[in-house]
Amino acid sequence: MKLDIIAGARPNFMKIAPIIEALEKVKDKIQYRLIHTGQHYDKKMSGSFFEELGIPDPDVNLEVGSGTQAEQTARIMERYEALLLKDMADYCLVVGDVTSTMACSIAAKKLGVHVIHVEGGIRSNDITMPEEINRMVTDAITDIFYTTSEVANENLRQLGHDESKIRYVGNTMIDTLLKNMPRLKQPTVFSELNLKEKGYFVMTLHRPANVDQEQKLKSLIDEIVKGAKGMPLIFPVHPRTAKMLEQIGIQADNLHMIGPLGYLEFNYLVKHAFAVVTDSGGITEETTVMKVPCMTLRDNTERPETITIGTNELVGTDPKNVAPFMKKLHSGDWKVGEIPNLWDGNTAHRIVEDLLKLV
DSSP: OEEEEEEOSHHHHHHHHHHHHHHHTTTTTOEEEEEEOOSSOSIIIIIHHHHHTTOOOOSEEOOOOSOOHHHHHHHHHHHHHHHHHHSOOSEEEEETTSHHHHHHHHHHHHTTOEEEEETTTOOOOOTTSHHHHHHHHHHHTOSEEEESOHHHHHHHHHTTOOGGGEEEOOOHHHHHHHHHGGGOOOOHHHHHTTOOTTOOEEEEOOOHHHHSSHHHHHHHHHHHHHHTTTOOEEEEOOHHHHHHHHHHTOOOTTEEEEOOOOHHHHHHHHHTOSEEEESOSHHHHHHHHHTOOEEEOSSOOSOTHHHHTSSEEEOOSOGGGHHHHHHHHHHTOOOOOOOOTTOSSOHHHHHHHHHHTTO
16 A cells, blocks of 8 residues: 655644654554645744654655645645646545645545545534635545544534545644653753743643734633733744734733744743633643643634543633633632543554555
């Protein structure tokens, strides 16, 4: 079997790392080619993750670089199609919901290559999110789904997908987290600010609904700063958000804006935090496994199990919603949470065991 593994952006890298590790053990049966589309191309968003997570250098880098959604999609499809025409694969394995996921799925399917979607079936039901469109398009042409939850399974059934295409295996991102827990690395900001265990917040913001309007972003951060009650707020700033923050000029004694962190340093901060405030989906999965309270500044989530089972709560995007959740957090009434089924560190093994049946 010839298998292409697609990775394009930071959220993909922690999902492919355990799959590649498991494939290395069966490379006499499954020949794989790692393709980096180049959707994320700077060191902090790409290169450092490969090094930290032990991902081998890509066999191919499509080097698509930056651009609009349409420009990136077009370049990825064009370059991946050219690669397939020169050296065809049997299967194309995509992960998550970034532009590279959708673009490579389309290019592969049109050439008769079977599409495998790791993390298939998740939905926010918010069509304004580019990621939701990527999920919908990818799932519409997927041949095999590897899913993270029973909710995702049911979504696929409701869409009319045959049960034989759905494999409930768990969450490869949690494989990576559990494997790397002993390797988490204290960032310099920890000692520089004299941070204490469970004595600070971690915050991440990058979604357009939160960061593209100056007044909205300012109001959100003001409410979070106030709700933190003087506790340090460590804010690794996404490049998108940095530009807006410069224009607003927000400052507070307990707000510490730092550059993007590598995987091991960021998750060290999360593991030892009092709580996390975020608009990311993936981080809510990691906080659930690490049993860290998490407030999600979104009106919907494609990972409802982090709320129904885990430590996450959906706060919404209205700044006025922040205060009640902060009060609950400080009062000690936050739910303990449990770890969802099959989020046990063995997902990649289950995926490769299933892939071997296709050989």
